[in-house]
Structure formats: C-alpha cells, structure tokens
Amino acid sequence: MPHEIKELNEECGLFGVWGDPNAVPITHLGLHTLQHRGQEGAGIVGLTRTGLRRHYGLGLLSEVFAKPADLAEIAGNAALGHVRYATAGGRLLENIQPLLFRFSTEAMALAHNGNLTNALTLRRQLEDTGAIFHTTSDTEVLMHLLRRSPQPGFIGQLKEALNQVHGGFAFLLLTETGLYAAVDPNGFRPLVLGRLPDGGVVICSETAALDAVGAKFVRDIEPGELVSVTAAGVHTEQYTTHTQLSVCAMEFIYFARPDSQIHGVNVHQARVAMGRRLAQEQPADADIVVGVPNSSLSAAMGYARESGIPYDLGLVKSQYVARTFIQPTQALRELAVKRKLSAVRAVVEGKSIALIDDSIVRGTTSMQLVKLLRAAGAKAVHLRIASPPLRFPCFYGIDIQSTHELMAANHSVAEMRAMLGVDSLGFLSTQALEESIDLDPSAPHHGLCTAYFTGDYPTPLYDYAATLHKELAQLTMNVSEVSA
Numbered sequence: 001m002p003h004e005i006k007e008l009n010e011e012c013g014l015f016g017v018w019g020d021p022n023a024v025p026i027t028h029l030g031l032h033t034l035q036h037r038g039q040e041g042a043g044i045v046g047l048t049r050t051g052l053r054r055h056y057g058l059g060l061l062s063e064v065f066a067k068p069a070d071l072a073e074i075a076g077n078a079a080l081g082h083v084r085y086a087t088a089g090g091r092l093l094e095n096i097q098p099l100l101f102r103f104s105t106e107a108m109a110l111a112h113n114g115n116l117t118n119a120l121t122l123r124r125q126l127e128d129t130g131a132i133f134h135t136t137s138d139t140e141v142l143m144h145l146l147r148r149s150p151q152p153g154f155i156g157q158l159k160e161a162l163n164q165v166h167g168g169f170a171f172l173l174l175t176e177t178g179l180y181a182a183v184d185p186n187g188f189r190p191l192v193l194g195r196l197p198d199g200g201v202v203i204c205s206e207t208a209a210l211d212a213v214g215a216k217f218v219r220d221i222e223p224g225e226l227v228s229v230t231a232a233g234v235h236t237e238q239y240t241t242h243t244q245l246s247v248c249a250m251e252f253i254y255f256a257r258p259d260s261q262i263h264g265v266n267v268h269q270a271r272v273a274m275g276r277r278l279a280q281e282q283p284a285d286a287d288i289v290v291g292v293p294n295s296s297l298s299a300a301m302g303y304a305r306e307s308g309i310p311y312d313l314g315l316v317k318s319q320y321v322a323r324t325f326i327q328p329t330q331a332l333r334e335l336a337v338k339r340k341l342s343a344v345r346a347v348v349e350g351k352s353i354a355l356i357d358d359s360i361v362r363g364t365t366s367m368q369l370v371k372l373l374r375a376a377g378a379k380a381v382h383l384r385i386a387s388p389p390l391r392f393p394c395f396y397g398i399d400i401q402s403t404h405e406l407m408a409a410n411h412s413v414a415e416m417r418a419m420l421g422v423d424s425l426g427f428l429s430t431q432a433l434e435e436s437i438d439l440d441p442s443a444p445h446h447g448l449c450t451a452y453f454t455g456d457y458p459t460p461l462y463d464y465a466a467t468l469h470k471e472l473a474q475l476t477m478n479v480s481e482v483s484a
C-alpha cells in the first residue's frame, strides 16, 4: 500500500446469517452498523434457490446496494456480508469481499477481517505448484490451502488450512450447506455469535450489529475456535489449542463502536476508564476538557469526571464527512481535517483547554486542531492522548505496516509537542491502558495486543520480520517516554 494514503483507518466488518428467510436484508442492516470498519468496498453473498450469488462493489454500502433489486436478486435463507478496508492487495474490485469461488461440484464464499503475516510466502509456494490466484489480497490463500488439503472432508481440510495461515484473522465461510467461522489463535479480531428471534444464527464482528438486527448475543468466538452452523445445528471445536488471548488494543481505543462488547468489556466504558487513568497520570491545568469527535469522546468524558474539570463542546464534527478520509497529499489531508472538524469560538475563546484524542498516528488531526483552537481564541492547549505513543507498525489487520509515518516512532515526545504547537503533551502509559481494559488479568498484557506501543509482538512476523528489523535498526526510541 502506498505510504501517502495511510491514516488511522478502520478494519473490515463481517456479518453472516444462517437459517432465516430474510438473511440478505438482515445482513445488509448488520453491515450498516459495521460500516465504520471499512468504507472501501462492500459485498453480500446470498444462498439463493439456485446456489450462492453475489452482489459487491467499491464504495460505501449505500453506493454498492443502491437499488432494492441489488438485495432481492441474492435473497435466500443464508448470507455472508463484508465491508472492506484493505490491509493487503490494494483497492481493486477483485479484492472486494466476500470472495466467491465456483468449483465443479460446489461454491464457497469467504470473508476475512485481519491480515495474514505469511500470505506472501504461502502464495509463492502455491503459485510454484500451479495455483492461479484471482485477487491480490492475502485472504485468498486460505481457499487454495483448503482445496489442496489431502484431509478427508471439508472440516478436516478447513482445519488444516487454518493451521497453515498465521497472523490476524476472523474468517467467515459460506457454502451451500453451512456457515463456518474461525478466529486466529490470538483472537486479534473480534467475532461474536448471536441468535435471531426465530432461531436463525448470526456471526459478526461486533455486538452492536447483533443489537441492530434484533439478535441476542450468545458469546464471543474464542481464539483457535472453529464454529460450524449447518442443518444439524451449531457445532464448535478447536482447530488448535495453542492459543493466547491478545485482542487488538486498538479495537478498544479506536476501531470498535462504543456500544459494542468485546470479550465482556464494553468499549465505551473501557474508553472512559482510559480517560480516567489519563487524568491521573497526565493532569492538566485547564478550564475545560474538549474531546476530539468521534472516537475520543468517551475518554474525554472519563478525563473530565476524574479531573473535575468541566467537559464542554469545543469542537464539532460535520456529520457528512466520512469517519476516515483518504487523501493523496498532506495538503489535502489538512484541508480534510478542516472540512471535518471546527471549533466553537464561544466555548474555547480565552480558555485553557485539555484536548483529548484517542491516538496520534501521523499527527495531522492534532496539528490542524491546535491551529483551529488557537485561531478561535484558545489561551492554551494541553493535548492528552488516551493511549500510549504509537511507535510500532501492526501486521495483524491495521494498515500501519511501516514506522515511516508514525510520528512517535520518529520523534521524541518533546519534539512532538513542538511540532504540534501544544503547551504540553501527555500520553497514557501502556500499563494503565492494559489495566483500564483488563480483559484477562492473568494473561500477558491483560489479554491484549499492545505491540504498536511496546514492540512486543505476540507472534512471529514471517513476511514482515526482515523489513521491520531493518526499519527499527535505523530508529532510536525511548518506549517508556509518555510526556513533555
């Protein structure tokens, strides 16, 4: 992926239904609730009377499914949907998911959230032995491995394939006889199981999407688990027992919706707790607390409650600009922030502000906001970030795969303070972050992956290891530095 389009972008969203005559419209509704996880393309495969049929395209769900016929043509008792943000393979139509494979005997649809760390190696090996790939995305390797597996039966083949791919994955597969779900051995990406009122089964990325379609949450799908939903019911097994919970901390910090629960922890409440700890660790001499809409608002609430400094609406966000905007140049990115956020002069004029955001990636948002707030008369801006400095890339499903553009990888906190033009700058410590979310106190990092803050990757990085090693050798960082 070219560097110039990197920002902090969303992930993919998955939604599958088995056993409901309205499976396709339910999937469409569920994907709407997951639109924040991917805006590059969308698709739904429906299990119709004549087999699996797909409607897909580039753009938002509302653009891809613009006409009622787009859904009607694929209607059936089961469906699989996906909203995509690319981590591998670029923004090509052929990479939009679900991928649909037609074999002489059957058809299968495949959807993926995450990023495989050994996909390039596997692809080379498969191509060397005659495989012909139809996409450039990492996701496709799973289907080649599955079809080439010598194991007897579909489940045995799928289990073997799942043990050959590494990295971050929540996979959903739809065949003419079942819906199958699998989560990687670390559970980097969330996937939940729910029940519709008439007994149909839903498996999707976030609980907020279950709520949206009136499905009851049953449980999270666990690391290393393979769930099969067929006419025989819901069956579960482990495709591997070498598991270690390390849910992506950025799901809690930024990606997931505040009304979702991940492994029993509500995202909004986790963010409030991060804001509280931030207020303890990084107090500010401020008149008001202002959150950067949207994803930092819960943390800003926590900061205000803990510090006793009143929360106020110092910034407003246009509802008509997409959450993530991808612009080819720095000048356009800066303009985009201006289009998206504006300061409320009556609130900020003459005030010292504790400005709370959830993260700094390249610093574009913070830099523009500080200028906006000062232009609107703010007396002082104390920037507080409800996560630690993002210093290392992610290879499990966030499209930050190089240190080059991570401001905190290339600058000390004091340098960042000067570049952002703030009066003071403070980040949350990794320990406070882990304790605020507290998924599993007995697991390393409390059950979270915090590699982007610590460089402590919970798995080998395969295809990415050599480049990362080379990049890190050129950098000098103090990973415990959090304020200036």
Ligand SMILES: O=P(O)(O)OC[C@H]1O[C@H](OP(=O)(O)OP(=O)(O)O)[C@H](O)[C@@H]1O
Pocket: 007, 008, 009, 254, 292, 293, 294, 295, 296, 323, 324, 325, 357, 358, 359, 360, 361, 362, 363, 364, 365, 366
């Ligand atoms: O340092 P930067 O490169 O600017 O990236 C960090 C910003 O990007 C994200 O917001 P985004 O605008 O994507 O979404 P949001 O409206 O949900 O906060 C994040 O919440 C930060 O505000």
Ligand SMILES: NC(=O)CC[C@H](N)C(=O)O
Pocket: 010, 011, 012, 084, 085, 086, 087, 088, 089, 095, 112, 113, 114, 115, 116, 137, 138, 139, 397
């Ligand atoms: N953001 C994601 O989860 C992307 C899934 C997959 N790696 C792709 O690029 O299509």
Ligand SMILES: [Mg+2]
Pocket: 292, 293, 294, 295, 296, 357, 358, 365
């Ligand atoms: Mg933001």
